[in-house]
Amino acid sequence: MEAHVSTGSILSETWSPSPDAGPVIAGIHAMLHPRNIVLVGATDKPGNYAERIWNNLIKYKYEGGLYPINAKRDTVWGVACYKDFASLPEKPDHVLVLVPARFAVQVVREAAAAGARSATIVTSGFSELQDEESQRLAAELEAAVRETGLAVTGPNCLGNLSAGEKLFTNIDDRAVSMEQGAVAIAGQSGAIVMAIRQALEDRGIGVGYMVTTGNEAGLETPDLMAYFAADPSIRVIVVYLEGVRNTKAFRDACKAARAAGKPVIALKLGTSEGGRAAAMAHTGALAGSIETFDAISTREGVIRVRGLDELIETTECFVHTEVPKGNRLAGVTLSGGKRGLLIDAFYSAGLNFAPLSEDASGKLAAMLGPGSIVGNPLDAGFAAVVDPSVYMKSIKIMIDDPDTDIVIVDSEFPKAPHELRERNIRIVNDMAGEASKPVIYISTMSVGFTEHTKGLRKSVPNIVVMQGLDRAVGAIRELIDYAALDKNVPDLVSSSTAQARSLLEKTLKNASGAALDEVASKKLLKAYGIPISKEAIAQTAAEAATIAKKIGFPVVAKVVSPDILHKSDIGGVVLNLNSAAEVKKAFSDIIARVKKLKTKPKLEGILIAQQVKADLELVVGASLDAEMGPVVLFGTGGIDIELVKDVALAGAPVDANEAKKLISRTKAGVKIRGYRGKPAMHEASAVKALVGLSNLIADANGRIASIDVNPFLINAKTGVAVDALVVLNNEAAKAAAGH
Incomplete structure (x- = not known):
């Protein structure tokens, strides 16, 4: 029997990327809409991946050419x-690489030479393993992909789905609905991506594309996100991320999705130290802190979920409704107890059931009768016992009320045929179709979907159907927050001066240790516009006293050494010095303590600094995140920073407006703007410090690992950095950190 020969046409060519979309988008389109598929490594060995993929392509009636390749076989x-x-x-188009890892590079090169446009490398044995041979093969494969220009997913992946093409180059033997759904999924873990697809399908949500990216030797998840953002058939993008390799590509893809009005719902590995270690072991990804990921990705419109169940509910919410115009909730229930649960759950999430309009309240009161309580959410249970039509009429009044933005219906879908309930659901679906607001059914518990439930759910696309109150509330919160985002957020660039950048280059060129000492750190910060306390370095006790008199008492004495990163730990800081004699004694005491240290640090002198009276101690800082790049930090500082943990992060650089937003996300920000009758503090100095630090870490372009300004002291008249530490991103810094 001959293999299936294609007609030479792409089957579902309803959309094609524009010519200026670039080679990556064009390559992905070729991969998901190929003219033919070639399986290299075809074998009759029962249950092997090649056979399972072949069976799926036949089962779902892929109409392009299908060609197995094996040099040792005439038939398979x-x-x-x-x-x-x-x-x-015919010329190969999409190639499935199923040969052992040692042959994969050769297959990729030969496929490209023969005219193939894309490939999926199912084979494992590359960078996910730590032995020298696997790492060598990984490097050779990446070079081959780069040099040939093939659009490649994998290696170490499980295949893809393109529902419109009836293409399922995947090993999964569970039933797949080949409907061109509105959801696209991509991710590094084939098992998790396939589980997401199955769970969505079980809920009656169609998946148009599913791509497993594996080790990402070629295409990375952000590349797929950008393609899905451009494809008009997709409404929601779901991704599983073990790590972000290319921060710029990720952020650009998020911006493209946001501009297209398509939420990116992300399940991110690495929310714990153990999770970050697992990401390293699985794909070799270098995972950064989840707080940094949230700070940067949320600004770009990404919705990070904490687990698979939350992912499914959030996806359901975005697939079946447009974003609301506001956050005014209305709800209808038939139980006083469930009404209480709704109120508690939504209020705990910072959401409120809004007062109804006078017209809506009047209609409800007239319908419910004398003595009835018209509340929101409405408990229509008692009235519905007397008149069952009250329930549906109440829902319609809520939907029609111009003072509501989202209508919550407390009810689950039936597991078996139920004429009355199903008729009511379809009526509400029609109401929602005519309304310009989300209508959301919530089952307060997860009751599961039967085949009957799935069929019913598919027949009512205008309403959201959610399982589990807490997850539903979280998804609705995300829906509201996403609606409030601007579609297009401008990229921020450093606003530093040429003089500041020149000093930075000179300082980094001359630096040799793991960190800059306090004097050098503060000199750099001052150049970047960050307010610094009055200070000078002394080499003798007498010089220290003279400096103190010039600054004015009280002063602080601090050791200056590039080898001492935490001065307080060795007694290198003395506060509240109010006379020349006290300054001289502090100088001598610090020198003596340093000389007793076994490490024999390099001593550059003692810093005599103005002691600023502070109403609040802040921490401002910046760091280079392993995944997301430069970030800036703001929050409550001092010795209790780890205990209080009142900090917020943002991607760097920031402008003054972004800095103010960052400040407002903390309790420290509340205090700065005046709390419980206390006067406001000098917020402008904190804003200036954040902008300057963000410019500094951005300008360093990876050469500075972190900048710590703790404390940054602030009062009603001023704010100044009284301590600073710039840690370099060099071999000395890594050795000092124990790497």
């Missing part, structure tokens, strides 16, 4: 088997 799976690419009846 009952069809003709080809020796090589040259013997195929």
Whole structure:
């Protein structure tokens, strides 16, 4: 029997990317809409990946050409088997690489030479393993992909789905609905991506594309996100991330999705130290802190979920409704107890049930009768016992009320045929179709979907159907927050001066240790516009006293050494010095303590600094995140910073407006703007410090690992940095950190 020969046409060519979309988007389109598929490594061995993928392509009736290749076989799976690419009846288009890892690089190069446009490398044995041979093969594969220009997913992946093409190059043997759904999924873990697809399908949500990216030797998850953002058939993008390798590509893809009005719902590995270690072991990804990921990705419109159940509910919420115009909730229930649960759950999430309009309240009161309580959410249970039509009429009044933005219906879908309930659900679906607001059914518990439930759910696309009150509330919160985002957020660039950048380059060129000492750190900060306390370095006790008199008492004495990162730990800081004698004694005491240290640090002198009276101690800082790049930090500082943990992060650089937003996300920000009758503090100095630090870490372009300004002291008249530490991103810094 001959293999399935294609007609030479792409089957579902309803959309094609524009010519200026670039080679990556064009390559992905070729991969998901190929003219033919070639399986290299075809074998009759029962249950192997090649056979399972072949069976799926036949089962779902892929209409393009299907060609197995195995140099040692004439037939396989009952069809003709080809020796090589040259013997195929047509030029290869999409190639599935199923040979052992040591042969994969050769196959990729030969496929490209034969005219293939894309490939999926199912084979494992590359960078996910730590041995020298696997790492060598990984490097060779990446070079081959780069040099040939093939659009490649994998290696170490489980295949893809393109529902419109009836293409399922995947090993999964569970039933798949080949409907061109509105959801696209991509991610590094094939098992998790396939589980997400199955769970969405079980809820009656169609998946148009599913791509497993594996080790990402070629295409990375952000590349797929950008493609899905451009494809008009997709409404919601779901991703599983073990790590972000290319921060710029990720952020650009998020911006493209946001501009297209498509939420990116992300399940991110690495919310714990153990999770970050697992990401390293699985794909070699270098995971950064989840707080940094949230700070940067949320600004770009990403919705990070904490687990698979939350992912499914959030996806359901975005697939079946447009974003609301506001946050005014209305709800209808038939139980006083459930009404209480709704109120508690939504109020705990910072959401409120809004007062109804006078017209809506009047209609409800007239319908419910004398003595009835018209509340929101409405408990219509008692009235519905007397008149069952009250329930549906109440829902309509809520939907029609111009003072509501989202209508919550406390009810679950039936597991078996139920004429009355199903008729009511369809009526509400019609109401929602005519309304310009989300209508959301919530089951307060997860009751599960039967085949009957799934069929019913598919028949009512205008309403959201959610399982589990807490997850539903979280998803609705995300829906409201997403609606409030601007579609287009401008990229921020450093606003530093040429003089500041020149000093930075000079300082970094001359730096040799793990960190800059306090004097050098503060000099750099001052150049970047960050307010610094009055201070000078002394080499003798007498010089220290003279400096103190010039600054004015009280002063602080601090050791200056690039080898001492935490001065307080060795007694290198003395506060509240109010006379020349006290300054001289502090100088001598610090020198003596340093000389007793076994490490024998380099001593550059003692810093005598103005002691600023502070109403609040802040921490401002910046760091280079392993995944997301430069970030800036603000929060409550001092010795209790780890205990209080009142900090917020943002991607760097920031402008004054972004800095103010960052400040407002903390309790420290509340105090700065005046709390419980206390006067406001000098917020402008904190804003200036944040902008300057963000410019500094951005300008360093990876050469500075972190900048710590703790404390930054602030009062009603001023704010100044009284301590600073710039840690360099060099071998000395890594050795000092124990790497």
